[in-house]
Amino acid sequence: MIEMKDVWKAYPNGVMAVNGINISIDKGEFVYIVGPSGAGKSTFVKLMYREVKPTKGTIHFNGTDITKLKNRQVPKLRRQIGVVFQDFKLLPKLTVYENIAFAQEVIEEHPRNIRTRVMEVLDLVKLQHKARSFPDELSGGEHQRVSIARSIVNNPSVVIADEPTGNLDPENAWSIMDIFEEINRSGTTVVMATHNKSIVNTMKRRVIAIEDGMIVRDELRGEYGYEA
Numbered sequence: 001m002i003e004m005k006d007v008w009k010a011y012p013n014g015v016m017a018v019n020g021i022n023i024s025i026d027k028g029e030f031v032y033i034v035g036p037s038g039a040g041k042s043t044f045v046k047l048m049y050r051e052v053k054p055t056k057g058t059i060h061f062n063g064t065d066i067t068k069l070k071n072r073q074v075p076k077l078r079r080q081i082g083v084v085f086q087d088f089k090l091l092p093k094l095t096v097y098e099n100i101a102f103a104q105e106v107i108e109e110h111p112r113n114i115r116t117r118v119m120e121v122l123d124l125v126k127l128q129h130k131a132r133s134f135p136d137e138l139s140g141g142e143h144q145r146v147s148i149a150r151s152i153v154n155n156p157s158v159v160i161a162d163e164p165t166g167n168l169d170p171e172n173a174w175s176i177m178d179i180f181e182e183i184n185r186s187g188t189t190v191v192m193a194t195h196n197k198s199i200v201n202t203m204k205r206r207v208i209a210i211e212d213g214m215i216v217r218d219e220l221r222g223e224y225g226y227e228a
C-alpha cells in the first residue's frame, strides 16, 4: 500500500533528512517508526502524505506515484489518509462535533450521513458526551481522542500519527493506544512515529528504526531499542 524506492530528501537549507530509503508497508499493518531526535522520522512520515516532496525517488500509495501528483490532486490523496499530530490541531472556535463534521463537509459527504458517522467515531473514542464541548474545555487526552476521531471520520485506508502520545501522561497514552489498536483491528493501516519506549516494547509490532535518515532496523515483532 505504501512503497518507497530510493527516496532522498534534502531540505532547502542543505540538511539531508532522508538518505536513500526503500520500504514497503502492507495494508492492515501496524508500524512503529523509532529513532533518535532529528533522525528523520517526521520527514519520513510527511513524505507518505505529500506534506514533503522527495528530492529523489518514488513513493507509491495504493498504486499511485504520489511524487508525481499535481498540487490540485493532493486533496484526493489526503482523503485516503488520516493524520494525527502531537499537538492536536483542533479548530478552537468549533465544537468537538463541528471539528469532526468539518472533515466530512470538506469531502462533500451527504448531510444526512454526517451526523451518524460523527457520532459513530465519537463513540469509538468514548466521547459522545463531549460533542458540544469546545476544544479548550477538554483535557489533553480528550483533545487527542477527538483528533483521532477526526482523522478516521472519512474512513481512510491508513492513519499516520506523528508522536501522538508525546504530550500525554502514561495513562492517557495507553488509552490512545487502545484506540489505535481498535482502528487497526478494523483493517486500517497504522504508521506511528514515537519516542514511547514502553508502548513499543509492550505492543510487539513491526518496528522501523531510522538513524541519520536511513533505515537501520526493520523487525516484525520489534523493540524500541534505545534508552527512553
Ligand SMILES: Nc1ncnc2c1ncn2[C@@H]1O[C@H](COP(=O)(O)OP(=O)(O)OP(=O)(O)O)[C@@H](O)[C@H]1O
Binding pocket: 011, 012, 013, 015, 016, 017, 035, 036, 037, 038, 039, 040, 041, 042, 043, 044
Ligand atoms: N523544514 C525543514 N527545513 C530544514 N530542515 C529540516 C526541516 N524539517 C526538519 N529538518 C531537519 O531534518 C532532520 C530530520 O528532522 P525530522 O523532524 O524529520 O526528525 P525526527 O526524527 O522526526 O526528530 P524528532 O524525534 O526530534 O521529532 C533534522 O536535522 C531537522 O533539523
